[in-house]
Amino acid sequence: MKPGLMNYQVAVRALCEFTAKVGDLDLRFTPSPTAQEGMAGHAIVVARRGPGYQAELPLAGDYQGLQVRGRADGYAPDDNRLEEIKTHRGDIARIPENHRLLHWAQAKVYGWLLCQQRGLAEIDLAVVYFNVLSQHETAFHQRCGAEELREFFELQCSRFIAWAEQERAHRRLRDQALQRLRFPHPQFRSGQRQLAESVYRAARDGHSLMAQATTGIGKTLGTLFPQLKAFPEQALDRLFFLTAKTPGRRLALDALATLRSQEAAMPLRVLEHVARDKACEHPDKACHGDSCPLAKGFYDRLPAARQAALERQWLNQDSVRETALAHRICPYYLSQELCRWADVVVCDYNYYFDMGGLLHGLTLLNEWRVTLLVDEAHNLIERGRGMYTAELEQTRFEAVRRIAPPVMKGPLERVNRHWQQLQRDQQAAYQVYPAAPDLFIMALHKAVSTLTDHLSEQPAGNAAELLHFYLDAMLFCRLAEAFDSHSLFDISRADSPGGPATSTLCIRNIVPAPFLAPRFAAAHSCTLFSATLSPAHFYADLLGLPQQTPWIDVESPFSAAQLQVQAVSNLSTRFAHRDYSLAPIAALMARQFAARPGNYLAFFSSYAYLRLVLDEFRAAHPQIPIWQQSRQMDEGQRQAFLERFSSASQGIGFAVLGGAFGEGIDLPGERLIGAFIATLGLPQINPVNEEIKQRMQGMFGNHLGYDYTYLYPGLQKVVQAAGRVIRTQDDQGVVYLIDDRFNQPAIRRLLPTWWQVERCRLPLLGESQTSSRVNARELRPPFSWPR
Numbered sequence: 001m002k003p004g005l006m007n008y009q010v011a012v013r014a015l016c017e018f019t020a021k022v023g024d025l026d027l028r029f030t031p032s033p034t035a036q037e038g039m040a041g042h043a044i045v046v047a048r049r050g051p052g053y054q055a056e057l058p059l060a061g062d063y064q065g066l067q068v069r070g071r072a073d074g075y076a077p078d079d080n081r082l083e084e085i086k087t088h089r090g091d092i093a094r095i096p097e098n099h100r101l102l103h104w105a106q107a108k109v110y111g112w113l114l115c116q117q118r119g120l121a122e123i124d125l126a127v128v129y130f131n132v133l134s135q136h137e138t139a140f141h142q143r144c145g146a147e148e149l150r151e152f153f154e155l156q157c158s159r160f161i162a163w164a165e166q167e168r169a170h171r172r173l174r175d176q177a178l179q180r181l182r183f184p185h186p187q188f189r190s191g192q193r194q195l196a197e198s199v200y201r202a203a204r205d206g207h208s209l210m211a212q213a214t215t216g217i218g219k220t221l222g223t224l225f226p227q228l229k230a231f232p233e234q235a236l237d238r239l240f241f242l243t244a245k246t247p248g249r250r251l252a253l254d255a256l257a258t259l260r261s262q263e264a265a266m267p268l269r270v271l272e273h274v275a276r277d278k279a280c281e282h283p284d285k286a287c288h289g290d291s292c293p294l295a296k297g298f299y300d301r302l303p304a305a306r307q308a309a310l311e312r313q314w315l316n317q318d319s320v321r322e323t324a325l326a327h328r329i330c331p332y333y334l335s336q337e338l339c340r341w342a343d344v345v346v347c348d349y350n351y352y353f354d355m356g357g358l359l360h361g362l363t364l365l366n367e368w369r370v371t372l373l374v375d376e377a378h379n380l381i382e383r384g385r386g387m388y389t390a391e392l393e394q395t396r397f398e399a400v401r402r403i404a405p406p407v408m409k410g411p412l413e414r415v416n417r418h419w420q421q422l423q424r425d426q427q428a429a430y431q432v433y434p435a436a437p438d439l440f441i442m443a444l445h446k447a448v449s450t451l452t453d454h455l456s457e458q459p460a461g462n463a464a465e466l467l468h469f470y471l472d473a474m475l476f477c478r479l480a481e482a483f484d485s486h487s488l489f490d491i492s493r494a495d496s497p498g499g500p501a502t503s504t505l506c507i508r509n510i511v512p513a514p515f516l517a518p519r520f521a522a523a524h525s526c527t528l529f530s531a532t533l534s535p536a537h538f539y540a541d542l543l544g545l546p547q548q549t550p551w552i553d554v555e556s557p558f559s560a561a562q563l564q565v566q567a568v569s570n571l572s573t574r575f576a577h578r579d580y581s582l583a584p585i586a587a588l589m590a591r592q593f594a595a596r597p598g599n600y601l602a603f604f605s606s607y608a609y610l611r612l613v614l615d616e617f618r619a620a621h622p623q624i625p626i627w628q629q630s631r632q633m634d635e636g637q638r639q640a641f642l643e644r645f646s647s648a649s650q651g652i653g654f655a656v657l658g659g660a661f662g663e664g665i666d667l668p669g670e671r672l673i674g675a676f677i678a679t680l681g682l683p684q685i686n687p688v689n690e691e692i693k694q695r696m697q698g699m700f701g702n703h704l705g706y707d708y709t710y711l712y713p714g715l716q717k718v719v720q721a722a723g724r725v726i727r728t729q730d731d732q733g734v735v736y737l738i739d740d741r742f743n744q745p746a747i748r749r750l751l752p753t754w755w756q757v758e759r760c761r762l763p764l765l766g767e768s769q770t771s772s773r774v775n776a777r778e779l780r781p782p783f784s785w786p787r
Helices: 012-019 035-047 097-118 146-180 192-205 219-229 246-260 298-312 317-326 331-338 358-366 377-387 394-403 406-425 438-457 464-481 513-521 536-543 575-595 607-620 635-643 687-700 702-722
Strands: 008-011 054-063 066-076 081-088 122-131 137-145 208-212 238-243 270-272 344-348 370-374 390-393 430-433 487-494 502-509 525-530 551-553 563-568 599-604 626-628 651-656 674-678 733-738 757-760
Touching: 008 012, 008 146, 012 066, 012 097, 012 146, 035 066, 035 081, 035 122, 054 097, 054 146, 066 097, 066 146, 081 097, 097 122, 097 137, 097 146, 122 146, 137 146, 192 208, 192 219, 192 525, 192 551, 208 536, 219 238, 219 246, 219 370, 219 525, 238 246, 246 270, 246 344, 270 317, 298 317, 298 331, 317 331, 377 502, 377 513, 377 525, 377 536, 377 702, 390 394, 390 464, 394 406, 394 464, 394 502, 406 438, 406 487, 406 502, 430 687, 438 464, 464 502, 487 687, 513 536, 536 702, 575 599, 575 607, 575 674, 575 733, 599 607, 607 626, 607 651, 674 702, 687 702, 702 733
Parallel strands: 008 066, 081 122, 208 525, 208 551, 238 344, 238 370, 270 344, 370 525, 563 733, 563 757, 599 651, 599 674, 626 651, 674 733
Antiparallel strands: 054 066, 066 081, 122 137, 390 502, 430 487, 487 502
């Protein structure tokens, strides 16, 4: 028995998927049986067999220290026939050849395990395909000798053992390197040690942690370092660094590069897994070998590409792409494969928290011990809501009805009848119902089932709109089954002058906690960190964190003297007072710019408000450079906006609070010296938010309904925006909080503890808000520091 492989186990399916997958990558859309249909299909096949038939037969065997185990689908002793049962939909000829070869590999491994167990000289193997639509069986047979099967089994095992030995050696070297790992700087920043120690304890003790830490403290490095240090002691398998936006992914990779630089060849595999649309080399081609050259022979070339990638260890997007193209395979699906073997995966939230999250699925399948770092975790509430919300738009549904194949006409008409009835019964433009009506959901289920059968029989030539409806309707049905107090079912009706009204049906998640909680539970430990993670109960309640999850407010490395925070006490930015606020805000901004010329950001509650102040400012102060955020800016336009903030430039950038420039951007030093925030950031009062408030009151208490819906989300945006100003311990800047409500005690308590907020008044004509312009020289006090 080989040293180091004692008690190493692998399932038959996992063994064959690793060693026997060949041929093309083929992701043509062909609905497969659901898990329930698969189990039912197996049961039907078994029920058709004789009384001595043995189903779910447990089998196991060893080869050079590797134990292979699994359950064969069925064995008929009288016929000496072992069966591998596979369910499918539609024409059996569409089952790809490489899938068939994989099925035969599994049958052969089970065949050897049975021959070895019972001393059989030969056995009849059968792969049985059961069509869940027609309930017809198609069986393929091979008569195999035990010696032939033993050789096949040992070949698969030897391939796996070589890899397993390599992986075990890698893990040993990785853990030894992580034991030697040291913090890469001579000392921790203020507060960074406190953060690192708390994260290490969470990983050591296997619990969750919420950490509120000021932007600029070095949160990314302060969380990654202790998590990696906990790997050897806690026998951790993987670390998933989960981000909401691209900048967070880049910061994580920079920190990991710094840690890995301690050794010339640090044995730590770091993978940056990006979205499919960002990794695809041929977006105009379909993902199968008949269309895309990088899908042709994918599995034939995968082993060499996988080996080459893992030898590189550092697997950012460029590295994965370079390796994939060198081996002529798809970069995205190579990256997806590498998720199984990387020590650290840096990627978007959805790869773990989404309903079909890849990393969560791999964690459960492989029983990994994983630890999570959730970057900018305040974003997870809205992102989680989005993951577990489904909409059906009537205009898109009508378009689908017009192009639907004949077999779909009846089911879609039934859906339409129930939809029209809902619309006729609706009393208001927006209305919430106790749940999605049963008759409508039943009709939608039937439409999904019929469309599934159609796509199984005719997978090619279907319009994109039909496939989009199919996916939307499946999600809607799935969320309807899980519907509870965590979600709303609402209908929004849009009246069209001269035309029929249309509506949108929505299962709207408002508390993602029930969906996210099992994903937190699947991890050994989880640390959520952000500059705005207060109050703790708000995030714990809505995200579904375990009870008694510790919350820490990390000591800030910045002093109050670095940031002058002024709360304007005599000006309102409420919608009703908006016109009166324009001239005083413009004058305040001009006065501050005159006192200390440089780069500033001005944040407003909406594009409309931004435009009003910008027009006022441009007319009154045309000599001051300004630039503005616009709707639907692409990545290049956003980058151009940020490039205006240079160490040599001066001017004011106008932006919307909560948008692309309100968080996740880094403008240190003279690139940004101040911010004007002319809003509390409160979400708009509308029927949807009012319903959310009522639901929050019912779930968490009347006193928290308004806070959970409006106040906490709004102040979170304010603090994030203000956090753009002070990025290093050498920075100095000013923030103006422009609204009288910032002086309320309840609001002040939600602002960072290291801020020293001073009250200031703007001179207003007659001390009343009017639309007349205020002379900039009348404003006191401006803030200026020596350069």
